[in-house]
Amino acid sequence: MGGHEQSTVASWDAIGFRRDLHAHPELAFDEHRTAARIGDVLAAAGLSVESGIAGTGIVASLTAGSSDRRIALRADMDALPITEATGLPYQSTKPGVFHGCGHDGHVTMLLGAALHLSHTRRFDGTVSFIFQPAEEGRAGAKAMIEDGLLRRIGDTRVFALHNWPQLPVGTLATKAGPIMAAADRFDITLSGRGGHAAEPHLTTDVVLAAAETAVALSTLVSRRIDPAQMAVLSVTRIESGASHNVLPGTASLTGTARSFDAAIRDRIEAELRRIVQGVATAAGVEAEIDYVRYYPATINDADSVATALAAAQAAGLTAMTAERPSFAAEDFAFILAERRGAYAWLGQKRGDDDPPLHHPAYDFNDAIIPHGIAWFTELVEQELAA
Ligand SMILES: [Zn+2]
Ligand SMILES: [Zn+2]
Structure with a gap:
């Protein structure tokens, strides 16, 4: 002292x-x-x-x-x-x-x-x-x-x-x-049959499927979550392709979801999986989803x-x-x-x-x-x- x-x-x-x-x-x-x-x-x-x-x-x-x-x-x-x-x-x-x-x-x-x-x-x-x-x-x-x-x-x-x-x-x-907020991260990989850009009918177009996925996911919170609840989902990255005349075989999307309630968090993940699979099925591509809940x-x-x-x-x-x-x-x-x-x-x-x-x-x-x-x-x- x-x-x-x-x-x-x-x-x-x-x-x-x-x-x-x-x-x-x-x-x-x-x-x-x-x-x-x-x-x-x-x-x-x-x-x-x-x-x-x-x-x-x-x-x-x-x-x-x-x-x-x-x-x-x-x-x-x-x-x-x-x-x-x-x-x-x-x-x-x-x-x-x-x-x-x-x-x-x-x-x-x-x-x-x-x-x-x-x-x-x-x-x-x-x-x-x-x-x-x-x-x-x-x-x-x-x-x-x-x-x-x-x-x-x-x-x-x-x-x-x-x-x-x-x-x-x-x-x-x-x-x-x-x-x-609780913070989740998702990484989505879409795989299809690429090919010549002039022959889209012979391919399964992952670029279009990625765009449709991003649009569909941006309606998840507004259409699938109670408006009285607080949540946000953002697609922050879309990546695919390397050329003007080639339809690529893969595309990937990344984003984050934020929420405060455990049940809402569960619902966001379940709806995301359902939406991504639904878009992929409609487009004829394969979807792989990596969904990580990193902070509660x-x-x-x-x-x-x-x-x-x-x-x-x-x-x-x-x-x-x-x-x-x-x-x-x-x-x-x-x-x-x-x-x-x-x-x-x-x-x-x-x-x-x-x-x-x-x-x-x-x-x-x-x-x-x-x-x-x-x-x-x-x-x-x-x-x-x-
Ligand atoms: Zn800090
Ligand atoms: Zn910080």
């Missing part, structure tokens, strides 16, 4: 730390430098640190007092395969790799809270700090669960935040129930949402109930499928022209670092009130 730790906390340069991570982004499951830097800061502050979980994941714990109550807080660490176009002095030093979702900011805010709490210790119980790899499409949260995350954090509620460019600085929003919906527990909003208010933020969920997906969903908790959006909006998340010019707003630190700190001090 005392002077040394105080100076550690007071002198920690949060913005400098964030910008260093930003300049050295790492893709999913490759967050070795990031994890090492996090581990060093946590160990210097006296936390007990377990690293190497699911490769690069970290669980650090901090105990104060004697209560067996617990809370867990989570941040994601990975960057995106995007070439940064911000022109910032600390922009990515790695071509094609960019912290375009602000996970460098998430890490910094959770680390700042860990440092602050290790100094103040105004709580009674144990806090687990989860630093997770591979949120961007690679299900790092699931990998950490498979590598013993739940045993390490115990029976506890879990909280996480995401910076939110649409929300003003100084606000935090969340809602009970679904907050982020992120479902907030109502009590935990109340806790999250109360903590935001205590942290001096404007606490808001979000009107609707986002159709983006989030692998914190895997943790909330196993533990109660809440996921919240932390406002970082500078103006109406702000580039969105995953845009090459996206820019994490360092002004919100103290907001995230204060929210995490309040969650701990309320949940584990001394």
Whole structure:
């Protein structure tokens, strides 16, 4: 206690730390430098640190007092395969790799809270700090669960935040129930008998079948899903052919479906299979469907949402109930499928022209670092009130 730790906390340069991570982004499951830097800061502050979980994941714990109550807080660490176009002095030093979702900011805010709490210790119980790899499409949260995350954090509620460019600085929003969508991916391969473009009657035309498939799938949500439900399906890629005078033998389509309700999700997959097979049969081509449900919906527990909003208010933020969920997906969903908790959006909006998340010019707003630190700190001090 005392002077040394105080100076550690007071002198920690949060913005400098964030910008260093930003300049050295790492893709999913490759967050070795990031994890090492996090581990060093946590160990210097006296936390007990377990690293190497699911490769690069970290669980650090901090105990104060004697209560067996617990809370867990989570941040994601990975960057995106995007070439940064911000022109910032600390922009990515790695071509094609960019912290375009602000996970460098998430890490910094959770680390700042860990440092602050290790100094103040105004709580009674144990806090687990989860630093997770591979949120961007690679299900790092699931990998950490498979590598013993739940045993390490115990029976506890879990909280996480995401910076939110649409929300003003100084606000935090969340809602009970679904907050982020379930995300599915489909890949469809159509195979037929190609041939001469001037003799279509001797072929089975996969190009036309692919076009018909895309049109038919774009009616799936509007015609097969209850209008009162929320869902979206997008065909994002159609590929076939190489020449103006050859009818190709194969075509492929890719796309994504998003939903919030398990029964709706089942129905989308079943209807997609039925529609694709129906179009293929009519066109006389073979269809192969690869349908992958990669992230479930992120479902907030109502009590935990109340806790999250109360903590935001205590942290001096404007606490808001979000009107609707986002159709983006989030692998914190895997943790909330196993533990109660809440996921919240932390406002970082500078103006109406702000580039969105995953845009090459996206820019994490360092002004919100103290907001995230204060929210995490309040969650701990309320949940584990001394
Ligand atoms: Zn992202
Ligand atoms: Zn993200």
